[in-house]
Amino acid sequence: MPLEDLLFRHRAIATAITLLSCFALYRAYRRGNLLSGVAGLHSSVLLFMGIGPFAYTYLPDYAERIGFETLFSSLVIPYTYFLVGYAIEVCLEQFAFRRKAKAERFSLDDIDVPTVFFFGFLSLVGYTFSLFEFTRSGVGTIFQVLSTFLYPVIVIAVIAYRPKDIMSNIVTLAVLGIAGYFAIFSIWRSQLIMLLGAVGIGAIFRSRSGFVIFGVLGIIILYVVLPFQQLKKLNSERFFEDPEVFFYASMDMSMENRNSLVTEFLGIRMNGARELAYVQAALDSGLISLRGGAGYADAALQLIPRLVWPSKPSFNQTTGFLLPREIELVSWDDPYTSWGVNFWAEIAVNYSYKMLLILVPIFFFGAGWVDAALNRIIKHQGNRWIATATLFFMFLQLVSIVNFVTYLLWFFLVIVISDHLSGSLGSNRRSLWVHENPALRGS
Numbered sequence: 497m498p499l500e501d502l503l504f505r506h507r508a509i510a511t512a513i514t515l516l517s518c519f520a521l522y523r524a525y526r527r528g529n530l531l532s533g534v535a536g537l538h539s540s541v542l543l544f545m546g547i548g549p550f551a552y553t554y555l556p557d558y559a560e561r562i563g564f565e566t567l568f569s570s571l572v573i574p575y576t577y578f579l580v581g582y583a584i585e586v587c588l589e590q591f592a593f594r595r596k597a598k599a600e601r602f603s604l605d606d607i608d609v610p611t612v613f614f615f616g617f618l619s620l621v622g623y624t625f626s627l628f629e630f631t632r633s634g635v636g637t638i639f640q641v642l643s644t645f646l647y648p649v650i651v652i653a654v655i656a657y658r659p660k661d662i663m664s665n666i667v668t669l670a671v672l673g674i675a676g677y678f679a680i681f682s683i684w685r686s687q688l689i690m691l692l693g694a695v696g697i698g699a700i701f702r703s704r705s706g707f708v709i710f711g712v713l714g715i716i717i718l719y720v721v722l723p724f725q726q727l728k729k730l731n732s733e734r735f736f737e738d739p740e741v742f743f744y745a746s747m748d749m750s751m752e753n754r755n756s757l758v759t760e761f762l763g764i765r766m767n768g769a770r771e772l773a774y775v776q777a778a779l780d781s782g783l784i785s786l787r788g789g790a791g792y793a794d795a796a797l798q799l800i801p802r803l804v805w806p807s808k809p810s811f812n813q814t815t816g817f818l819l820p821r822e823i824e825l826v827s828w829d830d831p832y833t834s835w836g837v838n839f840w841a842e843i844a845v846n847y848s849y850k851m852l853l854i855l856v857p858i859f860f861f862g863a864g865w866v867d868a869a870l871n872r873i874i875k876h877q878g879n880r881w882i883a884t885a886t887l888f889f890m891f892l893q894l895v896s897i898v899n900f901v902t903y904l905l906w907f908f909l910v911i912v913i914s915d916h917l918s919g920s921l922g923s924n925r926r927s928l929w930v931h932e933n934p935a936l937r938g939s
Contacts, residue, residue, distance in 0.1 A: 502568035503553045509579050510553075510769070514546035516586050523590070531651070531697070532884050533863040534589075536891030541582060543892075544768035544838060549575075552763035552770055561824045562777055570780055571773035574849035578772070578840060581856030588857055607878040612652055612667055614918065615882050616674075618910070619646035623678055635801070637899075641906040644893075647694040648885035650675055654698025680739070688725055690889070692717050718758045723749050726757055768838035771825065775841045776849060778823035784845070791815065791846045795901040812836075815896045819845070836896035863891060866904070870911070879915045886911070 497505075517538050524535040556564055622642025653671040658664040672695075679688040696713040700706035724746035731742070749757075764770065778784045794814065802808050816834040820826040826833050837845065843855050867884060874880040890907065894900055 497569065497572070499556075499565045499568065502565065502572060503556075505572055506568060506575065506769075507550055507553050509575050510546055510550035512579055513582060514542060514550065516582060517542035517546055520586050520589065525700070529867075529884075530700075531648070531881075531888045533867045533887035533891045534860060536888035537860060537863045537894065539888070539892045540839075540894050543766055545578065545582075545840065548762050548765075548767035549769035551759050552767050554759055555763045558760070558764070561827070562774065566777055567770070567773040570777035571769060574772055574776050574844055574852065575769055577849050577852040578769075578856065581852040581854070584853070585857040585860045589860070607652055607656075607881055609663060609667060611878045611882070611918070612649055612656075612671070614914070615645045616649045616671060618642045618914070619644070619649060620674065622646075637902050638906045638910070641890075641903050641910060644886055644889055644907075645882065646675055647690060647889040648882050650691065650694035651698040651701070651885060652882075654695055655701045657702075686893075688721055689717050690893075692721065694889075718761075719754050720746075722761055723754055723757055726761075768840055771837040772841040772844060772849075774820075774823045774825045775837060775844045779844070783824070784819075784822050786848065787846045789846050791842050791897060795897045798898050798902050799905055812896075812898060815842075815898050836899065839894050839897060839900070842897055863887075873908075873912060874915050876915055876918060879911065879918060883911045 520538045521530065521535060521542065524530045524532065524538070529535065558564075560567065619642060622639045622644070623646060625636075625639040626643045628636075649671055653668045656664055657668045675691050679691045692713050696706075696710035698706075699709035699713075724743060727742045727746050728739075734742075775784075779786070797808070800808060812834075816836040819837060820833075820835040821828050823837075825837070826835050839859070840852065840856070843849070843851050847855075866887065870880060870883045870887070874883055886907065890900075890903060
C-alpha cells in the first residue's frame with residue numbers, strides 16, 4: 497500500500513479513536529465521575545492513541561531507525577484492531593451506564609483544609625524524594641506514588657478558590673506556588689504540563705466556562721510552555737544558572753519553530769501507536785518473538801520484596817531498557833535512555849495484536865473494578881474523592897504494566913493507611929466549599 501494511503505488510513509483511525517474517547521470522557525463528566533481510573537484510561541487513549549498518532553502523520557521527514565513506510569505498514573492492522581477493541585469497550589460502557597439508574601456522586605463539601613494539607617504534605621515528600629535515583633525501582637517507588645497526590649490537590653485548590661476568603665487564598669496560593677516552583681525547575685517536561693492540566697480540570701469543575709479555560713490552557717501548554725520546557729531540558733545545567741535567559745529565548749521562538757516543536761512532541765513523545773508499530777515491525781522481521789504473557793508474570797513477580805528475594809532480577813531493566821533496543825526504538829549506542837513501550841503495545845509483545853479486541857475491554861473493566869474497590873474500602877468521603885482523582889492521574893500516565901502494578905500496590909497501601917489515620921478528619925473541620933453553589937458539588 498502506498499505511503500499516502502497508509503497515512504490517510506492512519507489519520508482516519510486516529511480521528512475515530514479521538515472522537516470515541518472524547519465521547520466517553522464527556523459522558524463521564526455528565527455523570528459526575530470524570531476524575532476516576534476509567535476516565536483516566538480514556539484520557540490516556542485520547543492523548544497517546546488518538547491525538548499523538550494523528551500528529552505523527554505530519555512528521556514524514558523525522559529520522560526514524562525504521563523507514564516510515566515500513567512502520568505504517570506494520571501498524572495499520574494492529575491499529576485497526578485497537579480501534580475495534582476500543583469501540584467495543586465504549587459501546588459496552590454505554591450499555592452499562594444506561595442500565596444504571598444513577599452514577600454515584602461525591603460531595604466535595606467533605607474535603608476540608610486539613611485533608612488538603614495532609615495529602616499536599618504527602619505529595620511534597622514524594623516529589624522531593626522522587627528526584628533521587630533510588631526511587632526509580634524497588635521500595636523507593638512509593639515516593640513516585642506519593643508525588644501523584646499533588647494533582648488532585650491542585651484540582652481541589654482551583655475549585656475551592658474564593659477571592660474574599662483568607663483561608664482559601666492561603667490554600668490555593670500555597671498549593672500552586674509549591675507545585676509551580678517544582679514544575680518550573682524540573683528537567684521533566686511532563687511536570688509543568690501536568691500542573692497546568694490539573695488547573696484546567698479544576699476550572700472545568702468550577703464553572704461551565706471551564707472548558708474554555710481548559711482549551712486556552714491547552715494552547716498555552718503547547719505553544720508557550722512546551723518551547724520553554726524543551727530549551728530547559730536541552731540545557732538543564734545552564735538553566736539553573738540563569739532561568740530568565742531561557743524564558744526570554746523561548747518567547748523569541750518563531751511560530752514556525754513552535755509548530756514544528758509541538759508536532760514533534762505530540763507525534764513522538766505522546767504516541768503509543770508509534771511504539772506499537774515498532775513492536776509489530778520487530779515481530780514481523782523476527783527481531784523479537786512473542787513473550788507468551790511473560791510481561792504480566794514479571795509484573796506479578798515485581799511485587800515480591802527484594803528482602804524476600806535478594807537476587808530478584810530488574811524487570812524494569814527488561815521492559816524499559818532491553819525491549820526498546822531490541823525493537824530498534826532506542827539505539828544500543830545510547831546507554832542512558834529508558835523508554836518502556838506503552839500498555840497497549842505490551843499486549844502485542846506478549847500475545848498478539850489480535851488480542852487487542854479482547855484485552856482492551858478487559859483492561860477497562862479492570863480499571864472500573866479498581867474504582868469500585870476504592871469506593872468499598874475507603875470510609876471517609878473526602879479521602880475517597882482524593883483517591884479516585886489520584887487514580888485518574890495514575891491511569892493518565894500509564895506506561896508499562898510492570899511499573900503500574902507496583903505503583904498501584906503502593907497507592908492502595910498509602911490511601912488505606914491514610915484513611916485509617918485520618919479518622920474523622922473530614923467530619924468536624926472547616927470545609928473549603930461554598931455550600932450555596934451547586935456547581936461545586938459532585939465530581
